[in-house]
Amino acid sequence: MSIEIQVVDDPAQVCADALSVAAATGADIVLTGGSTPQHAYELAAAQQPQAWQGAKLWFSDERCVGPDDELSNFRMVKGALLDPLAASDVRVDYCRRILGERGFEQGAVEYERELEHIGGGPGAIRFELVLLGVGSDGHICSMFPGQESLSERSRLAVGVPQAGLEPFVPRVTLTFSALSRAKRVLVLATGAGKADPIAAAFADDAPRTEHVPASLLSEHVEDIVVLLDEDAAARL
Ligand code: 6PG
Numbered sequence: 271m272s273i274e275i276q277v278v279d280d281p282a283q284v285c286a287d288a289l290s291v292a293a294a295t296g297a298d299i300v301l302t303g304g305s306t307p308q309h310a311y312e313l314a315a316a317q318q319p320q321a322w323q324g325a326k327l328w329f330s331d332e333r334c335v336g337p338d339d340e341l342s343n344f345r346m347v348k349g350a351l352l353d354p355l356a357a358s359d360v361r362v363d364y365c366r367r368i369l370g371e372r373g374f375e376q377g378a379v380e381y382e383r384e385l386e387h388i389g390g391g392p393g394a395i396r397f398e399l400v401l402l403g404v405g406s407d408g409h410i411c412s413m414f415p416g417q418e419s420l421s422e423r424s425r426l427a428v429g430v431p432q433a434g435l436e437p438f439v440p441r442v443t444l445t446f447s448a449l450s451r452a453k454r455v456l457v458l459a460t461g462a463g464k465a466d467p468i469a470a471a472f473a474d475d476a477p478r479t480e481h482v483p484a485s486l487l488s489e490h491v492e493d494i495v496v497l498l499d500e501d502a503a504a505r506l
């Protein structure tokens with residue numbers, strides 16, 4: 271297991287480059303929601319559109335709303351990445367969004383089915399790269415502090431009836447069982463508001479605890495890169 275902390279001037283740019291490299295392999299990658307990754311998607315689409323031809327995209331989590339809703343993670347990714355790529359004549363046909371509009375239980379069941387079968391047969395799915403953000407409460411994907419999703423060990427995706435943080439809509443989230451299929455997880459966080467959760471999750475002496483979901487990543491993933499700006503790294 272390795273956790274590499276990288277503190278850089280422009281994490282979104284470094285993230286955009288890493289995503290484009292992973293996308294260009296044609297292997298499955300996982301995108302996430304949140305405002306921090308959005309800029310990375312915009313940069314990737316503008317700078318390296320051809321890398322995304324043939325990309326295979328999945329999502330870390332979704333709010334239980336329709337794909338056009340302003341809370342939808344898919345909608346954000348579409349606006350920041352897929353639409354600009356299409357404008358450059360790059361169409362990503364293999365984009366497996368979570369059907370949030372089906373509700374948290376059914377949405378999770380259907381996503382898991384896709385992961386199991388479209389991902390290459392039961393148990394076969396592997397991710398080249400999983401991108402994650404970290405919430406101010408230390409959540410990753412839509413696994414919030416103290417919630418049942420954190421101890422799920424067999425299902426790849428589960429429903430989250432109650433979000434631990436705004437927006438308070440039910441969610442569907444990948445589990446640690448799914449994240450453990452990643453060759454590498456890239457955690458992206460910027461700004462002073464992330465200094466506490468980043469320290470609580472990744473400082474050398476940080477305990478692994480369900481109070482800080484991101485701290486549990488290292489129990490499940492071999493290769494973790496934490497990409498930060500100086501503000502987010504301030505308490506490490
Ligand atoms: C979501 C996200 C979530 C996000 C973090 C960080 O749907 O809310 O997938 O896990 O990555 O909350 O979000 P910010 O970058 O906006 O702080």
